[in-house]
Structures are given as C-alpha cells and as structure tokens.
Amino acid sequence: MANIGVLIETSDNEVKKANFGVISAARGEGGNEIFGLVLSSDAAPCKEAAQEYGVQKVVGVSAEGADIGSSPDLQASALADATEHLGIDVLFGLSSAQGKDLLARVAAILNAPLVMDCVGVNLTENTVTKFHFAGKTYASIKVTGNRWVCGIRPNAIEARPAPCEAEVISHQSAVQDPGRMKIREIKKGDSEQVDLTEAEIIISGGNPMASAENFKILYDCAEVLGAAVGASRSAVDAGFAPHAIQVGQTGKTVSPKLYIACGISGAIQHFAGMKTSKTIVGINKDAEAPIFNKCDYGVVGDLFEVVPALTEVLKRG
Amino acid sequence: MHLFKNTDKCQALFKNVHTNPADILCKKSLKTFSSFIKLESFKLATDCRVIIEKSYKLENKPKKDVDMQIYVCVKHVPDTAVNIKVTGKDSFDESVDFVINPYDEYAIEQAVQIREKEGGEVIIVTVGKEAALKTVRSALAVGGDRGIFVKTDAHFLDSTLVSQAIKKVIEDDGTPDMIFTGKQSVDAEGMQVHYRLAAGFDMPIASDVAAFSMSDGKVTVEREVGGGTREVIEMSLPCVVAATKGLNEPRYANIPSIMKAKKKKVAQFDIADMGLDSGSDGAELNELRPFPDKGKAKMIEGTPAEMAEELVKLLKDEAKAL
Secondary structure (H helix, E strand, C coil): CCEEEEEECEECCEECCCHHHHHHHHHCCCCCEEEEEECCCCCHHHHHHHHHCCCCEEEEEEECCECHHHCHHHHHHHHHHHHHHCCCCEEEEECCHHHHHHHHHHHHHHCCCEEEEECEEECCCCEEEEEECCCCEEEEEEEECCCEEEEECCCCCCCCCCCCCCEEEEEEECCCCCCCEEEEEEECCCCCCCCHHHCCEEEEECHHHCCCHHHHHHHHHHHHHCCEEEECHHHHHCCCCCHHHEECCCCECCCCCEEEEECCCCCHHHHHHHCCCCEEEEEECCCCCHHHHCCCEEEECCHHHHHHHHHHHHHHC | CEEECCHHHHHHHHCCCCCCCCCEEECCCHHHHHHHHHHCCCCCCCCCCEEECCHHHHCCCCCCCCCCEEEEECCEEECCCCCCCECCCCCECCCCCEEECHHHHHHHHHHHHHHHHHCCEEEEEEEECHHHHHHHHHHHHCCCCEEEEEECCCCCCCHHHHHHHHHHHHHHHCCCCEEEEECCCCCCCCCCHHHHHHHHHCCCEEEEEEEEEEECCEEEEEEECCCCCEEEEEEECCEEEEECCCCCCCCCCCHHHHHHHHHCCEEEEEHHHCCCCCCCCEEEEEEEEECCCCCCCEEECCCHHHHHHHHHHHHHHCCCCC
C-alpha cells in the first residue's frame, strides 16, 4: 500500500472540478491511502467534494505564523514538508498554471523526479503517458525513485466517483519564508474566462478573424456554450488576441471535450496544441483547407455567418 | 560575527541586526547582500561592519572585472513547423530543422536588453548533442557574448541531470546575477529544469514571465497564470527568470552579427567527463509513439443556419460533446 497525495486546487473556497480527474488517477488500482492536500489552515470546506472521489484524509497545509498566500517559496516548502511528514510516496496535482509552478518547486525541494502534463498513469509500474512535441508524439515515461511528483493535464483523465467518509486533519509546517520573493499584486485580465488548459470546450479563431473586435462573435458563442476562447498563432501575432489565449506548440496545449476551430487552416504547430481534443470541429471558407482531413466535423462556410448562426441555435437550446 | 552565506538562513538572524550590532562576514557579493537587505527593509546598525570575503572564490575566474553576469539557458529543439517521425523505440528522425527553443528567444532578448542598459555580459549555456552547437551560435548572433556548450550523446535526458550539468558549468564559470530560461522546451516539455536550477543555486524563481523590470537591485516580473490574469512578483537578486511569449520582441540576427558570432568564444565540455551523479532516481523516456491525426471530417452542408442546426445535433447526439 502506498500513500498518495493530491494537491487540491480551490477557487473561491470551492474545489475546482478539474481536481476530480486527478484524484481518480491517484486512486490507481485501489488499496492506497489517498491524502488530499489543500493550501489552507482549514480544509473542512473541501471535505465533501474530496470524499466523493475517494480522498480519505483531507489535509489543510499551512505555515506556522505566516500567511502563505503571497509566497510561492513558502507554499512549496510547506507542501514539501507535509509530503515528507505524511510519508507520501507519489504527489499528484493538476498541470495547471498553479500546479505547474508548485509541483515543480516541491519536486526541486525534495529532489524527487517530476513528470508534468501527464494524460495517463500506471501506479503499479510507475509509468506515465504524456506527449512530446505537444501533440505530435505520445511518450511513455518510466519513473524510478521512492518518491515522485506527477502533474495531470486537466480533463485528460475521467473523474470517477468513489464515495468514502473523509477525515479532516491539518499540517502546520514550521518552515520559514526565505523572504526573497513576494507576490505584490494580482492583475486580473480583461476576460473572466477560465484558463484554456482547464476549459472543457474551446472555440478558437484564426487569422481570418481580421481584428480584435471581431473576436466578439467567438466570445458571444463561448458564453452560450460555457466555453473559453482561443486563438491561432497568426491571429496572436497579428495582434487580434493576447498570447495568453494562443493554442499551439508555442502556446497552450489543450485537450478539451470539444474544440471548434474557426478560420484555422490546420498548421502543424497549431494542431500539435489541440489534436488531443476529444471532438474537433473545423469551420473554414476554403473547402480544401487541410483541417478537413484531420477533424471530426467540417463546416465549409464563412465563419462570420456560421458562428452567429451557431450561437442562435445554441441559445434556443 | 554573523555569517552571510545563505539568504534562507539569514532572514531570522538579520531581523535583529540593527538592535544587536555585530560584524557580518559576507560570503556572497556585496550586490547580493545589499539587495537582500533592501528587499527585507532591514536596517544595519551604524557600527556594524560588513566584510566581503568573496574574493576567495573569484581569484581564479576569468573576467572578474565584469560587472553583471547573466546566464541564459538555451535548448536546441526541432522547429515547431516540422512533423516528427518516430524512428525507433525512443528516437525520432533528427534530420529535420532544429532551432532555438522558441521560449528561450525571449530569455536571450531580455538578458541582452539588460546588458545593453546595465553593462556586464550575457553567457549562453546549452546542453545537447553535437549539432546543438549551432543553437549556441544562433544565440550568440542575437546578442550573447560567449557560450558554454555541454555535449551529450542523447537528445532526451533526465531533467535532474541537465540541471546539475548547467549548475556545474555556471558555478565553475562565474557568479550569476541572473539566470534566464524559457518556461519550457517545446520538445520534451519537462517544465522543470529552471526550478531545479533555482533550488540548486538557492535562488528565487518566477516562471511564465511576460513582463520584466529591474531597479535598486530588485526584479519585478509579471507571471501569466491563465485566463489573462497575471501575478506581479518581486524578487531579490540573484534569481532565475523563465520567459514566456510576450516578454519582448526578440531581435533577428543579421549577416554581420552572424559573422561576429562565429568568432565568439564557446567553452565546450562533455557531460560524461563532468563527474555528475544524479543518482538512480529519475524519469526516463521508455517509448515514443506517433499520435495519429483524426481522419477525414464528416462534412456538413447547407445554408449557415442549416449547418449550425445540423452541427449542434451531431455534437449532442453523435459525439456527445454537448
């Protein structure tokens, strides 16, 4: 039996939905003790959601006499300390913006192997599946070591409920903040949308969007769909969209349930970033666009007509 | 006498320095020491002496008159525009075009901009197979002053080993004020060498950095955390900064700069001779498999309204995507 930890991310004190797939992956074949680590002095609010997916111990991780919120150094030290204290063999987490930062810090402190952005895990053989070259090739990685850290790509592993009754405990770490870095401010972006890597549905625009203003038709459609908006590299380079929403090998690599590509021809580097999506729809004026040879559904038409029509149909429900 | 060697351990100690004067033996540079004091807003008592005893380490170093030393770690990767052909169990056709890892271009540009403003030197560090020397030269052509190249036999290496190799060559070479990297490579996407490097050097680190400024020995960066949100982070020097797209506009190399780059010094090492031992723990590539594209799309026809109607129906009933 192994002790498995899952770093649970919260948003406004609620467990983020994307965690449930990670917890499901962490359960493996069963028989392991599952610890859910929450960066908070009180983990009780997370109990209900965490136990639904099989977390047996919900651990509030904090630092003695310090607010760990503004110091990534301190958060990582406290997590590394909790991992050692609880005897956790494998620490899982989301390969999200926060997870990529925190898990890497923890792995570096513990000098433990780290595999990030995994889409499959085998805890019996200590192997993971991820991608190399964005979505161009699958890579199977063998991890050696008594303790390792693993980031799971959001939405990559299906959430499977496994209800149990969890115990809420707390771990107050005595770690000190080295005081060499501080988060001074959080600047909210213009859009309120979730991070692309965590979105279940994405609607993306390419160069034919022709202006930043025109992206409004995508945002309108996204609102009805509950989707996030993405963009191709050429749309970003032309200044129509910020880099934060670029999808591709030099942007975000995403695996949503549904990816709707509008005016995107099918460049190799863009596909590398989204070809792992479960369902891909291409909307393009050009019937010969390469995208129609590598997606599920193709719509030949002017995106400025098709997308608003799509929004209308979706609104009707 | 207090010993200033490791910023971690000195924080608690130095809180009392202004009330409890004592001499401080500083094993780091005065620059490091001052920025630490400044960041923490500590006040030193007037009769407190700071003895910089860093020369013990610097004596045999070249160019010790150089002010700021900025190291940029750069990886040699296949161009994102090429297809990857898997050729063996864990290898791919390496005859394709290779380039500087795209995120590392922003790292180089930032380092060069700092040097242009503050002086000092920009040193390019690359770990890779023989062919990666080309990437070192490309980085020198866009502003690097000299290079350090660690030669390996394999394209995919354990991240712990890579970070150890980089740390070793930097340590032997000089005293880093800043280390720049890209936020990740676009080939193996390990997303960790910069974090391990920071831990090894005991430096603070920020990754996914899209804005950078420096003043009074402090660095302020903006880190992208998704959904357009950014964290504004302040760090003391020395530190590690991992760049993302948007940090700056990387310059292009021109013919004279490419010619000049050919003459710049590149120190070369073989990883096998460096006496590194990353232990038995690690993550190793077992197998590489092509990820097939989806086939031909099911085409939907009609007027825009009809196509929209049909698409939603298919997404709901057939694909179960809605």
